[in-house]
Amino acid sequence: MCGRFVLSSPFTLIAETFRLRDVGGDLKPRYNIAPGQDVLAVLCEEGTRRLSPFRWGLIPSWADDPSIGNRMINARAETVAEKPSFRSAFGRRRCLIVADGFYEWRRQQGKRKSPVYVCMKSQKPFGFAGLYETWHPPEGPEIRSCTIITTEANDLLRPVHDRMPVIVPGEDEDDWLDPAVQDKNRLLALLRPYPAGKMQAYDVSPRVNTPANDSPDNIKSLS
Numbered sequence: 001m002c003g004r005f006v007l008s009s010p011f012t013l014i015a016e017t018f019r020l021r022d023v024g025g026d027l028k029p030r031y032n033i034a035p036g037q038d039v040l041a042v043l044c045e046e047g048t049r050r051l052s053p054f055r056w057g058l059i060p061s062w063a064d065d066p067s068i069g070n071r072m073i074n075a076r077a078e079t080v081a082e083k084p085s086f087r088s089a090f091g092r093r094r095c096l097i098v099a100d101g102f103y104e105w106r107r108q109q110g111k112r113k114s115p116v117y118v119c120m121k122s123q124k125p126f127g128f129a130g131l132y133e134t135w136h137p138p139e140g141p142e143i144r145s146c147t148i149i150t151t152e153a154n155d156l157l158r159p160v161h162d163r164m165p166v167i168v169p170g171e172d173e174d175d176w177l178d179p180a181v182q183d184k185n186r187l188l189a190l191l192r193p194y195p196a197g198k199m200q201a202y203d204v205s206p207r208v209n210t211p212a213n214d215s216p217d218n219i220k221s222l223s
Contacts, residue, residue: 001074002128002148002165004208005033005102006117006219007040009125014098017125018042018173020049031218033099034211035073041095041130041146044177051098058147059135060085066135069145075131077151077166077191081184086147089131090187092179096127096168097148101219103208104201106160115208116160117219118201129166129176129191149191156196167194 008029039056042049057069075086101119108114132146149166157164168176172190175181202221207213
């Protein structure tokens with residue numbers, strides 16, 4: 001599962017990392033992004049990559065009530081191509097949800113859990129494998145929403161949790177983003193655990209348990 005993440009990189013670095021055009025302005029650093037909030041995702045439209053905002057929690061186009069998005073923050077790689085909620089988006093509406101790192105919670109004795117921050121050793125931003133939809137309500141503006149795909153944990157995350165978000169390596173981004181790529185097996189092969197050796201994880205303060213706590217202190221190591 002992926003339930004919280006961080007995005008604090010400047011636009012210039014995001015644009016360089018994802019080969020974006022016409023990206024400018026200021027990006028407010030966010031250290032505790034939670035479901036239901038806006039996130040940034042990279043799309044490829046007519047051969048051009050661009051950055052677009054989405055609400056985290058996918059609302060299928062056929063939904064009667066947008067609250068279904070509260071249960072659609074993640075999609076399992078093992079079933080994403082078959083489940084009615086995700087299979088249409090998996091075919092043609094794939095994206096990269098931009099992040100610098102994410103949180104997972106390690107279970108301690110009893111029911112207590114302690115947060116762990118996970119990021120790249122390079123400290124560079126990366127893209128979660130995501131899907132997006134546009135929902136048209138009976139009245140009011142449309143809602144563009146997204147979900148993060150998860151897979152089995154790699155060796156780094158396995159002691160903490162049995163799942164992790166799918167992180168798409170740079171060399172696979174074009175295939176993932178291109179809506180013309182329709183081969184299901186080719187796409188599913190991209191939904192694998194990211195190499196553990198390129199990542200790092202460390203304990204952080206339980207202040208991240210509360211989404212309202214949004215500051216650089218959230219990602220400071222406790223050790």
